[in-house]
Amino acid sequence: MKVVKFGGSSLxxxxxxxxxxxIVLSDPERKxxxxxxxxxxxxxxxxxxxxxxxxxxxxxxxxxxxEILNEVIQRYILIANELGLHESFTAEIRNSFLQVLxxxxxxxxxxxxxxxxxxxxTNAKLIAxxxxxxxxxxxxxxxxxxxxxxxxxPGNAQVLPESYHRLADLSxxxxxxxxxxxxxxxxQGEILTFSRSGSDITGSILANGVGASVYENFTDVDAxxxxxxxxxxxxxxxxEVTYREMRELSYAGFSVFHEEALIPAYRAxxxxxxxxxxxxxxxxxRIVNEREQRNGPVVGIAxxxxxxxxxxxxxxxxxxxxxxxxLLQILESFGLSxxxxxxxxxxxxIILRENQLNSEIEKQIINYIxxxxxxxxxxxxxxxxxxxxxxxxMRQNVGTTARAxxxxxxxxxxxxxxxxxxxxxxxxxxxxxxxxxxAVEALYQEFFVGVLV
Amino acid sequence: MKVVKFGGSSLxxxxxxxxxxxIVLSDPERKxxxxxxxxxxxxxxxxxxxxxxxxxxxxxxxxxxxEILNEVIQRYILIANELGLHESFTAEIRNSFLQVLxxxxxxxxxxxxxxxxxxxxTNAKLIAxxxxxxxxxxxxxxxxxxxxxxxxxPGNAQVLPESYHRLADLSxxxxxxxxxxxxxxxxQGEILTFSRSGSDITGSILANGVGASVYENFTDVDAxxxxxxxxxxxxxxxxEVTYREMRELSYAGFSVFHEEALIPAYRAxxxxxxxxxxxxxxxxxRIVNEREQRNGPVVGIAxxxxxxxxxxxxxxxxxxxxxxxxLLQILESFGLSxxxxxxxxxxxxIILRENQLNSEIEKQIINYIxxxxxxxxxxxxxxxxxxxxxxxxMRQNVGTTARAxxxxxxxxxxxxxxxxxxxxxxxxxxxxxxxxxxAVEALYQEFFVGVLV
Numbered sequence: 055m056k057v058v059k060f061g062g063s064s065l066x067x068x069x070x071x072x073x074x075x076x077i078v079l080s081d082p083e084r085k086x087x088x089x090x091x092x093x094x095x096x097x098x099x100x101x102x103x104x105x106x107x108x109x110x111x112x113x114x115x116x117x118x119x120x121e122i123l124n125e126v127i128q129r130y131i132l133i134a135n136e137l138g139l140h141e142s143f144t145a146e147i148r149n150s151f152l153q154v155l156x157x158x159x160x161x162x163x164x165x166x167x168x169x170x171x172x173x174x175x176t177n178a179k180l181i182a183x184x185x186x187x188x189x190x191x192x193x194x195x196x197x198x199x200x201x202x203x204x205x206x207x208p209g210n211a212q213v214l215p216e217s218y219h220r221l222a223d224l225s226x227x228x229x230x231x232x233x234x235x236x237x238x239x240x241x242q243g244e245i246l247t248f249s250r251s252g253s254d255i256t257g258s259i260l261a262n263g264v265g266a267s268v269y270e271n272f273t274d275v276d277a278x279x280x281x282x283x284x285x286x287x288x289x290x291x292x293x294e295v296t297y298r299e300m301r302e303l304s305y306a307g308f309s310v311f312h313e314e315a316l317i318p319a320y321r322a323x324x325x326x327x328x329x330x331x332x333x334x335x336x337x338x339x340r341i342v343n344e345r346e347q348r349n350g351p352v353v354g355i356a357x358x359x360x361x362x363x364x365x366x367x368x369x370x371x372x373x374x375x376x377x378x379x380x381l382l383q384i385l386e387s388f389g390l391s392x393x394x395x396x397x398x399x400x401x402x403x404i405i406l407r408e409n410q411l412n413s414e415i416e417k418q419i420i421n422y423i424x425x426x427x428x429x430x431x432x433x434x435x436x437x438x439x440x441x442x443x444x445x446x447x448m449r450q451n452v453g454t455t456a457r458a459x460x461x462x463x464x465x466x467x468x469x470x471x472x473x474x475x476x477x478x479x480x481x482x483x484x485x486x487x488x489x490x491x492x493a494v495e496a497l498y499q500e501f502f503v504g505v506l507v
Numbered sequence: 508m509k510v511v512k513f514g515g516s517s518l519x520x521x522x523x524x525x526x527x528x529x530i531v532l533s534d535p536e537r538k539x540x541x542x543x544x545x546x547x548x549x550x551x552x553x554x555x556x557x558x559x560x561x562x563x564x565x566x567x568x569x570x571x572x573x574e575i576l577n578e579v580i581q582r583y584i585l586i587a588n589e590l591g592l593h594e595s596f597t598a599e600i601r602n603s604f605l606q607v608l609x610x611x612x613x614x615x616x617x618x619x620x621x622x623x624x625x626x627x628x629t630n631a632k633l634i635a636x637x638x639x640x641x642x643x644x645x646x647x648x649x650x651x652x653x654x655x656x657x658x659x660x661p662g663n664a665q666v667l668p669e670s671y672h673r674l675a676d677l678s679x680x681x682x683x684x685x686x687x688x689x690x691x692x693x694x695q696g697e698i699l700t701f702s703r704s705g706s707d708i709t710g711s712i713l714a715n716g717v718g719a720s721v722y723e724n725f726t727d728v729d730a731x732x733x734x735x736x737x738x739x740x741x742x743x744x745x746x747e748v749t750y751r752e753m754r755e756l757s758y759a760g761f762s763v764f765h766e767e768a769l770i771p772a773y774r775a776x777x778x779x780x781x782x783x784x785x786x787x788x789x790x791x792x793r794i795v796n797e798r799e800q801r802n803g804p805v806v807g808i809a810x811x812x813x814x815x816x817x818x819x820x821x822x823x824x825x826x827x828x829x830x831x832x833x834l835l836q837i838l839e840s841f842g843l844s845x846x847x848x849x850x851x852x853x854x855x856x857i858i859l860r861e862n863q864l865n866s867e868i869e870k871q872i873i874n875y876i877x878x879x880x881x882x883x884x885x886x887x888x889x890x891x892x893x894x895x896x897x898x899x900x901m902r903q904n905v906g907t908t909a910r911a912x913x914x915x916x917x918x919x920x921x922x923x924x925x926x927x928x929x930x931x932x933x934x935x936x937x938x939x940x941x942x943x944x945x946a947v948e949a950l951y952q953e954f955f956v957g958v959l960v
Binding site for chain 1: 751754755758766767770773816822823825828829831832835836839844845846847848849850851852853854856858905906908909910912913915916917919920921922923924925926927928930932933934935937
């Protein structure tokens, strides 16, 4: 049995929905279909979810919501008409939105949660209706009925472990099941949404619950690319990538897949198959537990900016038991989370995301570290980018570091930091932000294009 | 004014002492002379300090010490005779040792401390006597009279800050001052020794106290070598090295200079000049606060074995604020001090000296980390060597990493870990111990020999 998830752009028009239904029907294993709310039809279009949020805000500010609400309803009606759904259904769409709007608004957060979720919920009903119109047994499944219980964290709900065995019952349900993504219910029966792109999370949870053979995630790209296509034109596609590799790539700029979404499928050892709704015969990218080593040590290159380093030096630091721990504790007391901490003998640098700092906090931290730890020197360097080269088994591959650092040196880029030795699947270089693009280009050239003769 | 220190091998025979006196007299700035106890005359010889320790143990075990004691006294008498000192002085040597042996033995540790210190103390008296014999105004200075106060840590005494201004008075003393190295007095007037090679520490403290223009440290090598001469035959000598560089080199195997000894001179900004008693006209090595950048980015290569890594992985680790700190706290609770902690996204490795572990502690730590931190995997890897390449300004030198990692790759050596980015003066590679020698050779070839054409 396969769980299949379709993103918003795959469901933005009637024509897109037809493609989706064709894809589902082309493989009898595709039984559970998770759907997003309709997304953008063209780059300047608005996503239904964004419209719903705007609508909710207007209501809470006692402003007129009619215009936006009509826009939302109109989008669904357009799709319904394109698909030839019965008029009674379009009336149903309008009514269900009006019902949500009449809900209790005393808790504005919970009201917005329910409103946001209605985008996916309505779309799931619409798509189930279209399947039925095509004469196929299909059922809209409500997450509450199915037992998708989540924690009480609006906009960041976490699945509760007891959901999984309840969801397992879905596998014995007849017909094709259309399940709205993005939300679940708390124990009081209230709607709570996952973080944005949360339909990916729903799909992953269902795949785990029913023990799917694969979790197919349909989106609008042919595959996960080996590097950011806004830096490298038409980069190589990744055929197969492990969870660990994907996770490292996601960390530094790879946004194809919502990081959190991988966890339930990963825990159950279920492969995720990223495919393109608009080109379903393209091989896509498979995210798996283990893969064969092919095509060299590197599977992808990721990069991210917005890092800074706090450098602390003290003569004979390494004789002081607990120095590193105390330093980390100081940062924790300021509510800062750190990424890495390369260390010398008498110095240690803490790499962290610089959006956590401002000049006031920075001054306080510097003073605090100087006083509490009697440091000789404390300084903050801003504007760092982290570049990761990722690949399973890289650690066992003599010469990967040499190739990477040579490529950077040839491009005239100074390496501010190297972090290698813990992860077996990645190597991290810190460079100045201005060099990010040049660094990624140089590394891509080295590992993917091959040496020019 | 210069403070000059002579090590044990520089004072092992009368002939050596004559060289020392000639060296001191050749420069009127050389006013304060710190002396060790006589060292080895040939490789299979014993150092006086070792004989004294053996002698003390025999006494405490109520065994006969006569034989060893005679050996000690005989060594001094040999030197005294070679120098033509008066017979009354040789009698004095015998008496002073007998006096030490008659001291209170109820506190065996403090008894041994006094006995160990007597080697340096006697030697200082002997050398002062020889200066006088040559018609030069010279005075033996007792550390207690001079005010060298130390903490109550036998074998690891630390200078107390109030010593410095007392020692400053030495600069107005007339004549050449002969000061025994290796020990000071606590506030109760009891003798306490520094760690081994502690005469270097005494010299450094005196240089600080009197504000010397330079601290000359005479030993038995022409210079500090750029790499361990037991790995590379006749390696390049270092002319000038900064404190920071020296400290990083000392960390991983460079034993020329006792690490702790550098601190007082460093704090006072006094250069240390390492010179050879047996070849005083050789330029030696100067340890300075700042140096000009010459001869490429690397000044030395050091290596050390006996490290292990504790690898901890947990999916989504980097989302968990405080994970790294908690891990370090667990190690601290086991009394372990760590060296470095390279980290990936979902994993962190702790590099530490493996002599702190045994299989029982190791098992406990693994279980503890698994349970307390809910880690997915915890494993220990033994037999790691750390190789450091050291040089000021290396960080600003594009391509040093590339050259180093290429050299290792060409030698077929896998890099287990890289730690770069905190220290501006070093880069650290972790390799398997079996590859240590080969790695050092490859790096020496790359940075010191130059590319063969």
